[in-house]
Amino acid sequence: MITRIDHIGIACRDLDASIDFYRRTYGFEVFHQEVNEEQGVKEAMLRISGTDDGGSSYLQLLEPIRPDSAIAKYLAKNGEGVHHVAFGTADVRAETAAATDAGVRALYPEPRRGTSGSTINFLHPKDCQGILTELVQSAEATPEH
Amino acid sequence: MITRIDHIGIACRDLDASIDFYRRTYGFEVFHQEVNEEQGVKEAMLRISGTDDGGSSYLQLLEPIRPDSAIAKYLAKNGEGVHHVAFGTADVRAETAAATDAGVRALYPEPRRGTSGSTINFLHPKDCQGILTELVQSAEATPEH
Numbered sequence A, B: 001m002i003t004r005i006d007h008i009g010i011a012c013r014d015l016d017a018s019i020d021f022y023r024r025t026y027g028f029e030v031f032h033q034e035v036n037e038e039q040g041v042k043e044a045m046l047r048i049s050g051t052d053d054g055g056s057s058y059l060q061l062l063e064p065i066r067p068d069s070a071i072a073k074y075l076a077k078n079g080e081g082v083h084h085v086a087f088g089t090a091d092v093r094a095e096t097a098a099a100t101d102a103g104v105r106a107l108y109p110e111p112r113r114g115t116s117g118s119t120i121n122f123l124h125p126k127d128c129q130g131i132l133t134e135l136v137q138s139a140e141a142t143p144e145h
Helices: A015-026 A070-078 A092-101 B015-026 B070-078 B092-101
Strands: A002-011 A030-036 A041-050 A056-064 A081-089 A119-123 A133-137 B002-011 B030-036 B041-050 B056-064 B081-089 B119-123 B133-137
Touching (some): A002 A070, A002 A133, A002 B002, A002 B041, A015 A056, A015 B092, A081 A092, A092 A119, A092 B015, B002 B133, B070 B081, B081 B092
Antiparallel strands (some): B030 B041
């Protein structure tokens, strides 16, 4: 079951400049920063609100650290903007299986590590009405089964 | 002050097909539907969760009802996908003024009517790192001043 919009993933060319933009314009602050070598990004999570499943909603700002990363390719093709939408769930495996049963392809055969020790998978944008969709299980979330 | 991700606005060619996709894939249900003649769209709000400001986060599915609507132009150029990101606030005028003070252009000189009697403005995507950004004050939200 999907229980929140976990985050909106935003491709940016300069992470520090984007953090500065969101601080100046809306007062958003950095909740967490990390480098994800596997995904080829450095990133900042800006927490926007809590959600009634006990989680939170964030903006995730993503700057590529390698020219072959998915974010670098996105920027070269589209420029800065919304890269993906991430839904939060207590069980990323079950949610991925449900999507697959509905005819939607997952990008990974097994979930991978996401931000802050979360477990994630992605659903193919061509199967999701043009939207690259991430499924996120927080590190602290307990599987339902 | 921004207190939630109010919704993610998604451009779609066929509203009923999109509603069906989100129901089949994730189990999301329609919370509200309406036609907004001024914006040139018919739309469905899918409620994803409550937020800790007393509001909710939604997906907003948007199908154009006129070829000159912003959504029709977006679809012609980009195909289906994320059209805009909307932040919730208790005071859309104050939040628009704060963004303007930070050098971000608003699309309307005065707020207009959004979904479910809300009051909205948009911020220019060229000033928002490529993202068309909506500010939303719910119908029931009381201005802070």
